[in-house]
Amino acid sequence: MNEFETGKYQSGDSAMAWTGQPERLGCLIARAFAAVSATCGAFEWIALGYLALSSVLVALFAENLAHPARLLSTQAAVAALILLVCRAGEKTSNPFDKGGAFSAKFWQFWRHWYPHLFFLFCFEELGRLVHLVDPGWQDAKLIAFDRWLTGVNPTLWSEHLARPALTEFMEFSYFTYFVYLVILGGVLYFERDREAYWSVMTYSAIGYVFGYVIAMLFPAESPWFTLAGQWHGQLTGGPFTALIALIEKYGRVHGAAFPSQHVAGAMAALWGAWRHRRWLFWIFLPFVACMCVSTVYVRNHYVADVLGGMVTGTLGYFLGRRLMKRSRVIGSEAGAPSIKI
Template identity: 35%
Template structure:
């Protein structure tokens, strides 16, 4: 018992939070799998979620073994919690409705209508073109670079203290975001406002990426708040603080990402505002 308590209290904050979220992830993913199994049709994404659990467990056991045998391999302990964070995010993202089915997107739609007099995603239809769609798909996909680029550079510069500030803040932001998804489940505009769109979004070169993003979140309830914006704003903050040149490099990318969330119908404007508040 003493050994177990010693290990628990030796965990870093991002490791502790991962442990706390892992059990609910397993429970709700299993619940979703059972629900669809009874119906005789388990969606591919839920099957993927179950497979991800086993992979995560395997990686976790390997992680514990490495830490025990090679305690000086700090790179494993520095980076794996981020991987766990993304795995947990993906599964919880897919199973929000099994925790809370009380959608709030109708309220988000009303707030956007009150602020602008129109639905920004519907209003943006007038600018749609295959070329612009490709540009915004690429801008949206850049999120996967923006969320770790500052941390990667700091790590290669061996600025480990600054790296930890960035990584812990980013990971904690993700987990708070997951919790808010569960409290405030909301479908994105591309689902909730589907009846109001008169123009279909089609890209050219980037269309497969768009299709993959939409397929992975076809029943998404993770619109509020926008973690794309929250994590990107955090990256910009730390870029300004530690790597000023990177801030200026990221600025146009983040602006394009924010615009892409509206153009591609992934978020309401109030989601972006909530993402900024979360980042702060």
């Protein structure tokens, strides 16, 4: 009897212990999430928010996609990688300290520079998401807008201006898109202005996210595809023309033309330079202006795409400023730094 009672007691004790396991597990998960999320700044919340939103859209419109499960798993992996980099960067020394182990500098470097790879991933992924909601193309509306605005089809009209030297200049101008954020970010990073650095990344993230979502809801091919065969010949130039052709060969996305992500990214960087390094703004300005024109000349965008990119990039800047200001207020009220590194 006593043995039976003892066994019963032990069995009950085990059951009670087992019953408490889910609660403990939940607490551990909550603590782990809190620890990781505490390493995230405004940029990360924008990036993770976009991944969450696009994942919801993928789940809702899965029947329009070839491999929705693959897309969802890829986005989950990217989100996990962002959190891992943030957590690893938080545990290492300050990137602006001159000392520190190689591993610390390695993680701190990627903690600050991974946004560029994130933007590239999102843009390339749009090639699989452009028909998420609408199976057709909306280029006819953009062409009609260009005709209403200019009286001609600008991408076809500009062919009579084509000369090898002008084409080379335009391709160079188009290429400059890739360096604006790198140059501005590099200046801020090496001058140890971490708040300005993450502000600029946040401006860019918001501007890009607007563009990504619009591209999913309003798919456009670009003149390169829609007007193919209507030009009398290919554009010819020099080394920059060949370089852009190589980049487009391996990185061109069929769709996601409206709004122009090139223009949106350049505008966000331009506004960031105006805000944080005014001297760099005046250097960027003529190049950005030429780049906007070049997107039409090289047959990659409509004028409507350029105007759309200018709007989304500018929205990214102004909303980003408000967000960063709010982050500083919340951080000061909590007695903690507003921008995580």
